[in-house]
Amino acid sequence: MKRVALIGSGNVFFKDEGIGLYGAKYIKENYEFTPNIEIVDGGTLGFKLMPLLQEFDEVIIINTASDGNSKVGDITIKTTDEFLDGTLIKKTANEVEIAEMLQICSLAEKMAQTTVISIVPEDIVAVEVALSPNLRDSWEKYIEITLEKLKSLDIKVQKKENEFSLEKILDVFANPSIEHSRGF
Numbered sequence: 753m754k755r756v757a758l759i760g761s762g763n764v765f766f767k768d769e770g771i772g773l774y775g776a777k778y779i780k781e782n783y784e785f786t787p788n789i790e791i792v793d794g795g796t797l798g799f800k801l802m803p804l805l806q807e808f809d810e811v812i813i814i815n816t817a818s819d820g821n822s823k824v825g826d827i828t829i830k831t832t833d834e835f836l837d838g839t840l841i842k843k844t845a846n847e848v849e850i851a852e853m854l855q856i857c858s859l860a861e862k863m864a865q866t867t868v869i870s871i872v873p874e875d876i877v878a879v880e881v882a883l884s885p886n887l888r889d890s891w892e893k894y895i896e897i898t899l900e901k902l903k904s905l906d907i908k909v910q911k912k913e914n915e916f917s918l919e920k921i922l923d924v925f926a927n928p929s930i931e932h933s934r935g936f
Contacts, residue, residue, distance in 0.1 A: 753787055754809040754810055754905065754906075755790070755807070755808045755809050755810070756787075756789040756790070756808060756809065756810045756811075756812070756902070756905055756907060757789065757790040757791075757792055757804055757807075757808040757810070757811045757812070757864070758776055758779065758789055758790070758791045758792070758812050758814070758898070758902070759772075759776065759792045759794035759797075759801070759804060759811060759812070759813045759814070760772040760773040760774070760775055760776025760777065760791075760792070760793060760794055760814055760815075760936075761773070761794035761795070761796070761797065761801075761813050761814065761815040761850060762794075762795070762796070762815050762816060763795070763796055764881050764925045765879055765880075765881065766876045766877065766878065766879065766880075767873075767875045767876060767877070767878040767879075767880045767881075767882050767883065767884065768816060768873035768874055768875050768876050768883060768884050768887050769816055769873060769876040770881065770883075770925065771814075771815075771816055771871055771873070771883060771887055771891075771894070772794070772813070772814040772815035772816065773793060773794070773795065773925065773936070774883070774918065774921050774922065774925065775814045775894060775895060775898060776791055776792070776793065776794070776814060776936075777793075777921050777924070777925075777936055778895060778916065778918060778921050779791065779895065779898065779899070780936075781912075781916035781920075781921070782911060782912055782915055782916055783899070783909055783910060783911055783912060784909075784910045784912060785902065785907050785908065785909060785910070786907070786908040786910070787907065789902065789907060790808070792804060793936035794813065794815075796849065797849070797853075799853070801849070801850065801853040802853055802856065802857055804864075805853060805854070805857040805863055805864050805866060806857060806860060806862050806863060806864070807864075808864045809864055809865065810864055810865050810866075810867075810905055811864040811865070811866045811867070812866075812867050812868075812869060812898065812901055812902065813850060813866065813867070813868045813869070814868075814869045814870075814894075814898055815850065815868065815869075815870050815871075816870060816871055816872070816873040816876065817868070817870030817871070817872065818872065818873070822872045823872065824872050824873065824874040824884070824886045824887070825871065825872060825874075825886045825887060825889060825890035826871070826872045826890075827869065827870070827871050827872075827890065827893060827894055827897055828869070828870050828871075828872075829867060829868075829869050829897065829901070830867070830868045830870070831865075831866070831867055831868075832854050832858060832863075832865070832866045832868075836851065836854055836855055836858065850868065854866060867901055869894075869897055869898055869901065871887065871890060871894050873887065874886045874887060881922055881925050881926040882922060883918075883922070888918075891918060
């Protein structure tokens, strides 16, 4: 059986930069999976991303990515090869770290099939746990695309009864506590 990880990546303190973490937390709280998958708070993992890329068979990373040819809210899906082809604009430390880890791990004997689902942010400068209106408008599509990728890996996705809303997710990250696993 394939081991699958969904990694939410980004920095919740810089507004839209946190959407990968918000998305992973939202999926973790609102869905069940058969077979089970690992949902990981990737934050700004850097080198700590390396073992995850080698431990799992499939890895899906959700994050933001700058793109000079796309507009705010556009969503891209890239495989490792596409992500490493050198055409991505890397404006944040998070984008650079993911690219570096994929490059390093691509040289290793074992590396997960990796898919990076990115959304173009509007504001990654404001120090705020929030999403810009344009990213809120793209939220459902961002989640849907991520769930569709999981389904394409023969993972059954079941929605839980009670919804844990985006507003609750933002509140948990804005007010981390032990009760809420410090956000994740």
